[in-house]
Amino acid sequence: MGLRDDLERFREVGEERREDLEEFISYGDLGGSGANNINIPIKVVDLPEFAYDPRDRGGVGQGQGGTPDVGQPVGPPQPGDGDEEGDPGEEGADHEYYQMDPEEFAQELDEQLGLDLEPKGKEVIEEIEGDFTDVTRSGPNSTLDFERLFKEGLKRKLSMDFDEEYVREALRVEGKDARDVFEWAREKNILVSWAWVADAYEDVPESERDKWSSFEEMDENVEQTTTLQRIRRDGLREVPFRREDERYRHPEIIEKKEKNVVVVNIRDVSGSMREKKRELVERTFTPLDWYLTGKYDNAEFVYIAHDAEAWQVEREEFFGIRSGGGTKISSAYELAAAILEEEYPWREWNRYVFAAGDSENSSNDTTENVVPLMEEIPANLHAYVETQPGGNAINATHAEEVERALGDTGNVVVARVSRPEDVVDAIYDILSTEDDDQ
Template sequence: MGLTEDRERFREVGETRREDLAEFISHGDLGGSGPDRIRIPVKLIDLPAFEYDQRSAGGVGQGGDGQPQPGQPVDPEPGDGDEEGDPGEEGGDHEYYEMDPEEFAKELDEALGLDLEPKGKRVVEEVEGDFTDTARSGPRGTLDVDEFFKRGLKRHLATDFDEAYVLEGLFVDGADVDDVFAWARGDGVPVSRAWIADAAATLEAERGEPVTALDRWASFDALADGVERDSVTRRIREEGLDSVPFRREDERFRHPEVIEERERNVVVINVRDASGSMRETKRELVERVFTPMDWYLTGKYDAAEFRYVVHDAEAWEVDREEFFGIQSGGGTRISSAYELVAEILEEYPYSEWNRYVFAAGDSENAGSDTTESVIPLMESIDANLQAYVETQPGGGAANARHADEVEAAFDDGDGVAVARVSEPDDVTDAIYEILSTESNAESDGAGAGGAGGAPRGRTDGGDRR
């Protein structure tokens, strides 16, 4: 194995030593990643390099300017580099492990024990499958010949009978057409009364005398004992079929099976309190919860759209870059955000979109706004999942009641999660609490307001930090 292969192997080892995912979410630099590329630091290891043996100091080969000195690494692949004194501009490839959102979602499922299965919503196309469906009309070239023949044969078997056997019934002492018809149908012979009447008339015309004058059976029982009935199936096996009676109603035309392909799409509306009480530490906790969930849902769904709403006493929409940093000096009226959320969601019909509404703040709200306005608005919103994240470093404040009031208003099955984060180590537990509310509730059905899922906490009692 050469030096180049050694270096690549050590790089692979470095990637397996990347920072723990939960540690990265709670304490790592999330800002170095983008919406489609998550960069997780690698715990660096020294790559192999040749060095002059210190014990050889003073021997032949010790150089002056431009010559390697004892202990100095030898570059195995010399080439053009930066000028002396100029720092390099690019970081080493081994400093980060990169993953896309799909890989991130899979890793987070394993790390936190999640099991969210996205639902297909909007029909994006209808695919024609195999020609397995049939209809009573269609192009002649799609006629299902096998089905056509089977239907005709089935009718033939159902209507054919041993005519000679039925004719013998006309020679039973005292039997008329009605008696023969009743006897034949009682014996399971699919003959019509009209056929028997025609046969009787033909016999009388041929013989010139009434059929009753030709009686040779004392009774129908005597006839059955004296004449063996010939079955249709035996006759077909031995003699074959000259023809099968087909009718237009027997025709069936093949059509391709129509398969609907549904896109697993999602819209996520992130809401954040931007009032004066939301200091930098609180805003950072919001970012540590919301950013990984954005990555996670991007990886889970085929198509994901994100909208960002901030509010103080009023609400307005911003882009992602502004969302986590913006701060106003105003008061707080959380209902203003949900009014705007309801307007935005009109662009995303629930029948066609999976919908998530995640809000965060320090639980401070004006007066009775939570109970009188926010909770009714949340109940009116159709969504897979709604959540509120309380960020209160060091514990709750006396007037921070919003999370408690939301939690008290919604029961299991309402698809609403409440999580509390007071320090970075709480972040992964909060993410689990939110995302497991939907994944655990898939078997419970939809709750009030169309939100599917029952809020549930962890059942293992373990520490997921």
């Protein structure tokens, strides 16, 4: 393998191969990404190159004036002998980032986890105005479709027009009156009215009414011109417009089907939620937000924090929030129910309600309050993520009680995360549980 091949290999490894997505979710810096842009680290590898010692040195085996004796101090390191500042290994390797949008993230996560999920639930129809391709019988003059009006008038003229001079010559056939000429014209598909023939017959002098012995003789001696020939010869002097031909341009109303989703994220920030527990919550919720943003046409998020009471927060505060105090999980579900009822009606929105904590809750709150609230809140999916590093605590019973009460309902899932390696499995369990019938 030559130097060029080595260079290409280094480029492939260093620039094109980013961190594995599952590894990034479990161990990566999720906080370095935003809501709509995900930064996946890329290890930058230095390309091989020849290096030359910048110091002026003599030939082989030659010292540099005054070579010290064995054991004699040589003095402090000179610039270029190592790092000028800092301890060895203080600086890490350089990193760059591969940027994904949520749609690409969702697609790749589907591929890695074997999900291939499609958004479920209702479609909201939004009506938008398109091009002026529809027409109506009324409207402002500025939208009158004059081209259509002209075409309709021209078609009427072409269908009603006839060679007047040709018909007048027929009125000069010996022994034929106006009725005979009208019937002759009808046989020849000349669309002339009876009133016009009768009036024209009266205008023919008596001395000229025997000019032709028959219609056949007249036809042989008089050339009939077409409408197109007359327009070319005389021009288009008159087009018969009628009000019934008027049409007004109107924008086409397009029904755009759009899948909407609202995701309610609930997290316990009570005193028992130590740093490791908080990190596991954030590692689970952050990729779920990205995934659903990428899957749905329109995704909105509601963030609720709670200890013994609940309050709504912004996304930036939600990921990284710290608090203290006791725990009452039902307070968060009461707030979620009120927000959903007021702002995100079930008939228009797909709903996901995700909650996470260490499963510690005030006495009887889960069975008496939380479970009934979860049953009352219509949602595509309810999920609870238990974060208990090192195993369950004695009083961490919330997840178990929810699972026992609602585990068979089809749209409720409980996932347990005790270490970063469990996060991807939890995400899979949540995303593969949504009930098709909801």
